[in-house]
Amino acid sequence: MSPALRRCLVLSACAGMEMGWLFLLCRLVAGVVGLRTGEVAAAPTFPPPWVVLLLPVSLGICGLVRRWVGWKAARFVAWAAVGAALMLGLLSLGFNTALYVALPAYVVLWGAGLRLAFGGTARETAVREFQLGIVALVVVLAVSYLMDLELQHAAPTAAACLVLGLLGVAFANERGSMGTLGRGRWWGVLLLSVAAVGGVALLAVAVVTPGVLETLWQAVVWCGRKINTALAMIGNLIPDPTGGTGATPPAPGAPGAESEIPDGVLPGWLLRIVRTAFSIFVVVCTAAVVWLLSRRLFAFGRRATQGRGEVESLHGAFRLDLKRWARALANWLKGFFRRHHFGQTAATLSQGPPEIASVREMYRLLLRRAARKGIPRRGFETPCEYEATLAEAILATSLDGEHGALRRLTNAYIDARYGAVPPTPSELQELGVAWRRLEHHL
Numbered sequence: 164m165s166p167a168l169r170r171c172l173v174l175s176a177c178a179g180m181e182m183g184w185l186f187l188l189c190r191l192v193a194g195v196v197g198l199r200t201g202e203v204a205a206a207p208t209f210p211p212p213w214v215v216l217l218l219p220v221s222l223g224i225c226g227l228v229r230r231w232v233g234w235k236a237a238r239f240v241a242w243a244a245v246g247a248a249l250m251l252g253l254l255s256l257g258f259n260t261a262l263y264v265a266l267p268a269y270v271v272l273w274g275a276g277l278r279l280a281f282g283g284t285a286r287e288t289a290v291r292e293f294q295l296g297i298v299a300l301v302v303v304l305a306v307s308y309l310m311d312l313e314l315q316h317a318a319p320t321a322a323a324c325l326v327l328g329l330l331g332v333a334f335a336n337e338r339g340s341m342g343t344l345g346r347g348r349w350w351g352v353l354l355l356s357v358a359a360v361g362g363v364a365l366l367a368v369a370v371v372t373p374g375v376l377e378t379l380w381q382a383v384v385w386c387g388r389k390i391n392t393a394l395a396m397i398g399n400l401i402p403d404p405t406g407g408t409g410a411t412p413p414a415p416g417a418p419g420a421e422s423e424i425p426d427g428v429l430p431g432w433l434l435r436i437v438r439t440a441f442s443i444f445v446v447v448c449t450a451a452v453v454w455l456l457s458r459r460l461f462a463f464g465r466r467a468t469q470g471r472g473e474v475e476s477l478h479g480a481f482r483l484d485l486k487r488w489a490r491a492l493a494n495w496l497k498g499f500f501r502r503h504h505f506g507q508t509a510a511t512l513s514q515g516p517p518e519i520a521s522v523r524e525m526y527r528l529l530l531r532r533a534a535r536k537g538i539p540r541r542g543f544e545t546p547c548e549y550e551a552t553l554a555e556a557i558l559a560t561s562l563d564g565e566h567g568a569l570r571r572l573t574n575a576y577i578d579a580r581y582g583a584v585p586p587t588p589s590e591l592q593e594l595g596v597a598w599r600r601l602e603h604h605l
Contacts, residue, residue, distance in 0.1 A: 169334055174279055176331030177292040178219050181275050183324035184299040187314055191303050194312040222279050289335035293328040300324060518585040525598055526576040532605035533557070546573050546580075557604050565604065568597035 279288065300321050307314050530540055538556050540549045550573045554566055575594055578584045586594070 172334040173289050173331050174222065176327045176334060177279060177288055178222055180292060180296045180324045180327040180331065181279070182219070183320045183327070184296050184303065185275065187303045187307075187317060187320055188299065190314050191307055191312065194307070194314075195310065289328075289331040293332055296324050296328050516585045518591060519579040521591060522575050522579040522586060522594065525594060526572060526580075529572065529598075529601065529605070532602075536605060546577055549573075565600055568600045571597050572601070 279292075303314075304317065304321065306312075307317070533539070533553055536557065538553060544552070550569055554569055572594060575586060575590070579586070
């Protein structure tokens with residue numbers, strides 16, 4: 164799949180998802196305005212449902228203008244069109260209750276399309292819009308429930324938003340003709356992330372609207388009853404091996420329940436053994452499933468940090484990855500509590516002398532600027548390897564002075580980061596000159 168087609172599919176899916184939750188948001192705002200003004204019957208009919216079509220129109224117009232006249236001119240033209248539309252609306256409609264709902268809706272929809280048109284890469288756009296859509300849906304549905312406002316077609320619209328968001332993430336992660344299902348294993352991580360988002364949303368709904376949990380529990384109980392009914396029907400199809408109906412089993416608490424064993428029922432001691440064995444079997448199967456999913460998750464993490472190359476399945480790799488992730492989490496928590504309990508002293512001491520902190524901050528700014536240009540430093544790259552990558556990508560047509568400036572900054576960072584050698588004031592001044600030469604290319 165070509166990058167242009169992939170970006171078009173991602174933008175279409177994201178636009179559809181935004182249209183869904185913005186439609187529900189417009190219905191909610193209209194209902195709230197109707198409650199405040201006493202026009203509850205008229206509020207749900209304004210703004211009209213077709214107003215969400217302004218988002219794809221804005222996306223198409225802003226995309227074409229951006230391609231024809233450039234980035235800055237496109238932003239100016241887009242917001243000038245918004246200002247002109249607002250002035251026409253104020254002059255034609257006049258100030259009334261409907262205007263307070265219509266004009267903000269038009270501005271938000273136009274701005275949403277403009278934001279999609281001027282967004283980042285396809286993957287960044289898909290992930291950002293999916294997260295925003297999940298949060299917006301939870302907030303809109305919770306507020307409508309608390310205010311007793313009935314939103315028409317809320318359930319199918321929310322389901323369509325989730326499906327479109329997942330499709331956008333899937334299109335953004337597609338690589339090659341086989342797609343990532345053939346070699347990326349991204350769908351396992353996607354399912355885990357969706358489960359995590361769903362769990363957080365369920366907790367939020369449980370806090371805000373406890374009635375939803377009761378409805379879900381009733382649905383689970385209903386499904387369990389249907390499963391029991393189906394199993395009973397299957398059991399009735401199996402003929403009795405004795406040829407008779409058998410005795411009626413006694414009640415669980417009745418005397419003689421263990422001694423008098425009816426036909427077709429296992430003895431009590433054997434039944435306990437079977438139950439214990441079945442419990443062990445379920446625990447082992449659950450542990451195996453968790454183990455396999457965890458191995459896939461950690462393998463995906465190694466593959467993401469090491470490019471698209473193959474990752475060998477080494478003995479102990481899962482244990483080492485788990486230990487490394489736990490150590491990283493412990494270090495992050497330690498630094499977090501240090502910063503919040505002891506101020507910035509620990510963070511300042513960890514940087515070393517002010518000269519070393521200046522060099523590291525300069526190199527950190529270089530990494531940030533290069534990442535915005537689409538050339539981030541990967542986790543497995545050393546500073547020297549990243550220097551070659553950055554020089555080939557950005558400084559390919561530059562003079563030797565820029566290459567020397569990049570090499571000087573890289574060597575100074577290596578000395579400050581790994582050798583703890585503070586630079587002299589003259590070297591700091593030379594590094595400042597080198598950074599100003601590189602800044603024009605980033």
